[in-house]
Amino acid sequence: MRNPAYKILVSAAASMLLFACKPGRVVTGKSKKKDTVATVRKLDSLDIKIGQMVMVGIEERTMIDPNDSLLAELRDGKMGGVVLFEKNIAKTNSADSFRNMTRAMQQAALIPIFVTIDEEGGKVHRLKEKYGFVGMPSASYLGGIDNPDSTLFYNRRLAAEMHDLGINLNYAPCVDVAVNPENPVIVKNGRSFSADPEIVTKHALLCIQAHHENSLRTILKHFPGHGSSANDSHLGIADVTNTWKFIELEPYKNIIESGEVDAIMTAHIINRAFDTLPATLSKKIISDKLRGFLRYDGVVFSDDMQMHAIAENFGFENAIALSINAGVDVVMFANTIPNLQGRLSASKVHAIIKNHVANGTIKKERIDEAYRRIMDLKKKKF
Structure with a gap:
């Protein structure tokens, strides 16, 4: 049979x-x-399914040589996506070089890959004007003026540019609610639309609309809410047990119910009211809260697994198993933060996941589930 x-x-x-x-x-x-x-x-095949779950940064590349090992990994199905940064933008002929690079990766891939970038605007803006790209104001600016036409205008312009460059998924919008005015990583950097979850929801939906009009997928972040933290999870554990507010779930609830969600990214924060593990590694938060309480069945992306909150506290191989078993479908290794593991290839991450499946730490059914969600998102039409 x-x-x-x-x-x-x-x-x-x-x-x-x-x-x-x-x-x-x-x-x-x-x-x-x-x-x-x-x-x-x-x-x-198990190899291909696991490969779709792996997202990596491509280090300092601004071009792809025909003999690049990255292309071999793509042909072998070792990864399902790449995440790009400002360092991947050539200083001259920026747009053409970037476009050629994304095209080369797609042509090599067994299955079309997610080509992703962090483009929130403001301080989190990789495609800068100095390279000839369009400007993009911060979320706090757009939420502050609260003008839907402005949010649509800027996001449409940005999304059209990303589409032209070969990007098909954006790590935005940030739907963190500005609960803590002194929050160092979200609020002080202008990455939250507002302290009002209704304003956050409104402008996030406008951002998503503009992306969908240009055939781009989006990722809501950072679940279950990073706007109340007092610390930066890039640098270590961010504990929000005493500061997190239930209103931080409201944008997720609203946008999930709207049917406009493409994907959601987890935060490396600890909320001991839910679990003693960071959200990225917590089945209670991802499977119970996000999938159960909020009834979300789409793709879940991890934040960068090399951030210190994860990499230096839970062990590299153990963290991968915990995150996938918790409900993360795509594990991301950006190769941007110095850490104990150093630079990580897609092949190495792939081998670790496959070994977890072989020894029973991760069930094959969990891989099948993640693969189904990822493929559904890749086939999504707008």
């Missing part, structure tokens, strides 16, 4: 094959059938 997932895999393979066809390539008759069958066989 065929695996019950076979029909899903056939459908996914056919859809992804059409999505992945390169311009100028004609696939007809027997060759089309042969390609589809070959794709199904590759998709129906």
Whole structure:
């Protein structure tokens, strides 16, 4: 008897094959059938499913050489996405170089990859004007003037530019509520739209609308709310037990109920009222609160697993297992923060996840579940 997932895999393979066809390539008759069958066989494998769960930073690359090891990893299906930063923007011919780089990665990939970036605006703005890109004001500015037309204008302009550059998923909008005015990483950096969850919801939905109009997916962050912390989780544990407010869930609830959510990213914060583990590693927070209480069944991305709050407190391999078992579908390693593990390749992360599955630490069903969500998001039409 065929695996019950076979029909899903056939459908996914056919859809992804059409999505992945390169311009100028004609696939007809027997060759089309042969390609589809070959794709199904590759998709129906643990290696490919695990690969879709791996997101990595590409270090200092501003171009991709044809013999680059990154391309080999993409051809082997070791990763499902890349995250790009300002350091990946060439100082000259910035747009053309960036576009060529994203195109080279997509052409090498077995399944089209998520090409992601942090583009919130304000201080979290990678595509800067000095490289010839458009300006983007901060969330606090847009929430402060509270003008829907302005939020749509700036986000439409930014999203159109990202689409042209080959980016298809943005780590934005930030829906953290500005609960703590002294919060060092969100509020003081202008990354929250407002202390009012209704204003946060309104402008986040406008941001999402502008992205969807330009065929970009978005990621809400940082669940279950980073706006009340007194510390920066890039540097260590951020405990919000005594400061977190229930209103920090309101934007998530509202946007989930609107049906406009593409994906959600977890925060490396601890709230002992929920669990003693950071949210990224907590089944009580991701599976019980996000998926159970808020009824969300889409893709969950981790924040950078190399941030000190995780990397230096829970052990690299252990943290991967905890996060996936908690309900994280895509584990992200940005390769930007100095830490004990150093730079991490997609192949290394992939091997660790596969070993966890082999020894039973992570169930194959959990991999299948994550893969189904990821593929659904990659096939999403706007």
